[in-house]
Amino acid sequence: MVKAVDPTISIKVLQGGVKNHFNYKASYKKISLVKQRVIARIYGDWEESYNELSRWLFTMQILDLVQLTQSCFIGFFWTFLPCIGAFKHCKPLISIDSTHLYGKYGETLLMAIAQDGNANILLIAFAVVEGETKEAWSFFLAYLRQHVKPQPGILVISDRHKSIDAALNVEGRLWKPPHAFQAFCTRYIATNFMTHFKNKNLKKVLVNAVYSKSQREFAHYFGCLRGENAAITNYLEKMPWNDSEALAQLQVGVEFSQMLMNVIEFNSKHVNTVNVYQFDRSRTTFTVEELAAA
Template identity: 25%
Template sequence: MAHTPHYRPCDMVKDIASDYGVHVPYHQAWCGREVAVQDLHGDVRTSYDMLRWYSERVMETNPGSIIDMVVDEETHRFKSYFPCFAACAYGYEVGCRPLIFLDGSHITDKMQGVILAASALNGNDELFTIAFAIADSETYENWKWFLNNLKKALLSGRRTMFISDRAKGLKEAVPEIFPMDHHGYCLRHIKANFMTEAAARYRKALKDSMVKTLNKVAFTLNESCIYTE
């Protein structure tokens, strides 16, 4: 399991039958996989229980970090967690252009949820993570909470360009929390969304032509980009 983290229960059933001639029910293979994953990586619930301890260690070893953990007031259950290490905030300030990419990614384990992230590009055009968060879903409220914490973590007020995929909540939250900054949209996501929404409306040749036109528009210089020596 350590070398094959994506080893599926159905593959385990096939391999055991092929190697040993023994039929193992799918549920039994799934339970065995869960035990192996827990032995290798620990119990997920226990990991969430250790977040307070982890936050204290972060503040001890990386003072100046911004951490915010939200717990439901009634049930006292975990809701969301935001860490921005002081070293990451400093690294973004001194080593990255004022360009921040915002995106979310689904968590596929049994606890579900999403990871919200703010990233930049360093001097080598490599991805540099500024901050991230764990939340229950990608909503306006969660993005607003995330961006408020990100604003606290940034070390200067330099104007920034935010790039996103226009995900639910981002379109409204960015101008609300960063009203003086710019907000652009990822061209790749715009084209992918267009191809999906236009799948049943236009012929392929027409869709391809429209995407080519969109590329030309996106990369066309305007007057402010043209200068003469």
């Protein structure tokens, strides 16, 4: 039998334990019900856990570790003060996303994620809401700006959910240019592309188009897609490609976007350089030595 108390143990493992110990094959449903009762006896049931939430957050607020906002019940927003402090030193971009919570209550968790200069991620804000709606995202973004205070000209990366787009474009909320810029997640675009066209090779061409560093390079990859299937480019042309990461950041005075920084770093590691060790007074004739890439 399984001796350790581990709520993550799968039903199949428990079924095997019952079979080996008692020589009895219990159904999946029976094992699942027993597991839920044991977890409730040790950790408390859904109602007890839900009632403990407000006390836990109140304690965190007293210890000055969290800022939170409650309302009845549009949503519940919280963020940690160390994350707010760290965000000031991150790149001027955030990714926002949601995930469904499974269990008795089944709300939706909203998150804002930042990234530092070493590409490490930092979770900076959370909210529990009833569903992914315009009102829920507006609630989350309003408190995100109030408590976390994103930098001017920040880039907001998300999927193309209509509720996010509507919330970002509400007048007077400071989530529109020049206060903030919107871009779409490449992984999301590629996943939707596969859903529609189911072609891995063309998916790679699409990703190359998204990460193009010049209009000429983009036109090349986009032309490849158009040559394969005009329906592909018709589908893609509905997306606002001008909201690129590089363009959005350069428009607000960022000297180098993250994409350009990645290119510079790649070139410094893989491109041969030249050492100039002699030149004439007029600097028209040079003697150089080519150095191998690092």
